[in-house]
Amino acid sequence: MRLTFPVLTAFALSLFVLPQARAEEAKIPVRVVVVTTFELGKDSGDMPGEFQNWVEKLPLGTEIPAPGTDHGVMRYNPSLQVLGLATGEGPEHMASAMTGLVLDPRFDLRKAYFVLAGIGGIDPNFGPVGAAVWAPHVINGGLAHMVDAREIPKDWPDGFLPVQGASPSLSPVPPLHSQWGDMGYTLNPGLVAWAYQLTRDIPLPDTKGLQTSRARYHGYPQAQLPPKVMTGDTLSSETFWAGERMNRWAERWVKYWTEGKGVFATTAEEDIGFMQALTAQARAGRVDMNRVLILRTASNYDMPPPGRTVAEMLKEETTEAGFSGFIPSLDAAYRVGSVVVRELATRWDRYQDTIPTAP
Template sequence: MHFSFWAAAATLLATCRLDQVVAVAVPDHNLAERHANGKIAPKFFIISMFAPEADIWYDNLPSSGLGDLLAVNISTPGLSMLYPHVHCVADYSICQVTTGEAEINAASTVMAVALSPKFDLTKTYFMIGGIAGVSPKEAALGSVALSRFAIQVALQYEFDAREMPENFTTGYLPYGTDFPDEYPTTIYGTEVFELNEALRDIAFEYASKANLSTSTDAAAYGEKYAAEGPLYTAATKGPSIVKCDSVTSDVYYSGNLLSEAFENTTISWTNGSGVYCMTAQEDNATLEVLTRLAIEGLVDFARIILMRTGSDFDRPPPDVSAFDHLRVLDQNGFLIAIDNIYYAGVEIVKGVLKNWDCTFKKGIKPTNYIGDIFGSLEGESDFGPGSLTEGKGYKPGGNNPDNFKRSSVPGKAIRKRGALPGPVVRAAQ
C-alpha cells in the first residue's frame, strides 16, 4: 500500500505526463491498426468467467466514453456453448470474452481465442477480471486484488481428513512427497505462475483511483471477524485495493483448515514470496494457455494483469460453522465484488489506452522473473526446482532437444526453494 508510483514507474512513463494518466481515454478510431495483417488487434482484452462478471462491462462501459462492448460480436470455433462470442467496441481497441467457469472451460476458451485466425494478440494486454473468495487476513469483502503469483494449490495428493495420518495437519500432500510441508518433487508445470510485477504495480496505481462500491450488510459480516483479534483486522474494514496473490482450485472450498493449508502451500511453492489472498477456479488454466502461446510468439506474457475481487470470505468468522458460512448465511459481498470488477478495472483500461503510444505499445519491461515453474519462457525463477531449459526458454514450434531436464528431479533436494520446515524432499520414484 506504500508503493511510490514515481519511483517504480518514472522510467516506464518517461514520455507521459502524470495528468495524462488520470485523464479519461478517448478511443482511437484508426481501424487500420486494429486490423494488423487483416486481423483484429485489440489493445486490451478482458477475460470474464461467467455472466455477471461480463454483464457489468456491457452495462457500464458505454458511459465511460470507451465504447460499447456489444458493438461487435465475433464468433470463432471453440468458444463456450454458453458464451459463443467475443465482444469488441466499435474500433476494436477493447475486446472481451467469457470463458465459462472452472479450469477446463477457461483453458478451452482462451486457447480458442488465441489460436483464432481472426485475431492478432501479439501486443494485446490481457486482464483476468473476476470475483473470488478472500482471506480475512488480507482484505474485506468487495476488495480488489492485483496479483503477482497464481498458485494451483489443489494439484496434490488428497486424503479425506478422517483418514489422513495422525501427524498430518491437512489431507493435502504435494506430489512425490511423504509430508504436507515438503516441496513437490513431481512437477506438472502449472503449479505456479509469476506475472510482470512492474505492470501489476502500474495497474494497482490506476485501480487505486476507483471509487469502490460498498455495502453496510457486507461490512456487518466483516465485523464478525473482530473477535479473532488483530490478525483479521483487514476483514473489518471497507473494500480496498491490495497487492496479494490468487490460488486456483476447481473445488470450491471453504473453512479454516483448508484455507490455512493452502495458505501454507502458497508460501512454500513461491519460496515465501507469495501472499495467499484470493481463491479462484480458473487463473492457472488461463495462464498455462497464455504461456504456451507466448512460446510461439502469439501473445506477450509480460502483458497480463490478474485482478480478483472478494465476494465471500474463504473461512468463517468465530462461532459460525463452515457449512453455515458457505451455504446458509448471506455474506452480502457478491454484488459489490461484481461492481468493483468494473470500477477498478475500467481505471486500468483507461490508463492503458490513454498512454498507449508513449508507454504501453512498446510494453512494460519486467523487473522480475515471469512465467511458469518450468522456466518455459526465459530466465530463472526463485521458486521451484529451477528452469528445465537452463533459463533459455523453450523454442517455438516444438523445436527443442529431448535432453532437457524432466519435471521430476531425482536425487535433488529442493527444500531450499521454499518448503516449510520439515524433512528434506525425497526424490521422485
C-alpha cells in the same frame, strides 16, 4: 506473350503473398483483452454476471461470433480496440477459451494486454469482502496428493502434499514447472505494481450488507476494514472448498509453492487454466506473458465468522442476504479493472511497444 520461368515464379509467389498480406491487414486490431468467466443471462439488461458491466459501461457494443465457445460470442469496442469475452467457469473452460482465442486467425495478439477480472473468495486474515486484489502469483490448488482426513499423520498440518512427495513440507520445493503440471506462476512484477499504483486510491462500493458481513469477523482486523484495492496471491482450484482448516491449508500451500515469498489472498477457479494456456501460446510467440494481469474482487469470505459452522455459512450463501458481496464485487471488478484497460487502450502509442512499470 510467353512467360519465362522467373516471371512465372514471381507470379506464383504473388498469388501466395498478396492474400497473406490482405489477411494480415484484415485482422481485427486488439490492444486489450478483457477476460471474465461467467454471465448469468443476457449480456445486458438483466441480472449481471462478471461480463455485463464491461458490455454496458466500457462499452463493448459490437458482437463478434465465437462458435465453439461456451458463451458463443465475444464483444468489441472498435474505438478503444478492446476485446471482451466470458470463458465459462472452471479451468478447463478457461484454458479452452484462451487457446481458441489466441489461435483465432481473426486476431493478432502478440502485443495485446490481457486483464482477467473476476470475483472470488477472500482470506479474512488478508482483507475484507468487497476488496479488489491484483495478483502477483497464481498457485495451483488442484494438483496435489490428498490424504483422507481420517488418515492424516498427527505431525502433518493437513492432508495435502506435492505430487510424488512423501510429506507436506518436502524440501527442496519440487520445480514449479514440471512434467506433472505447473504449480505456480509469477506475473510481471513491474506491470502488477503499475496497475496497483494506478488504481490503489479508487473508492470501492461499501454497502450495508458488506458492513454487516465484515462486522461478524471479530478477531480478524484485516477482514473488518472497508473495501480497498490491494495486492495478494490467488489460489486456483476447481473445488469450492471452505472453512478455517482449509483456509490454513491455503495459506500454507501458497507460502510453500512461492518459497515464502507469497501471501494467500483470494480463491479462484480459472486462473491456473488462464496462465497455463497463455504460457503455452507464449512459447510459440503468439502472446507476451509480460502483458498479463489478474484482478480478483472479493464476493465472500472463504471461512465462516467466529461462532458459525461451515455448513451454516454455505447455507447462508444460498440466500441473497448471505451473499451480500456479489453485486459490490462485480462493480469493484469493473471500477478498478476498467481504469487499467482504458489507460492501456487510450495511450496505445505509449504502451504498444513499452510495457508500463511502477517507478
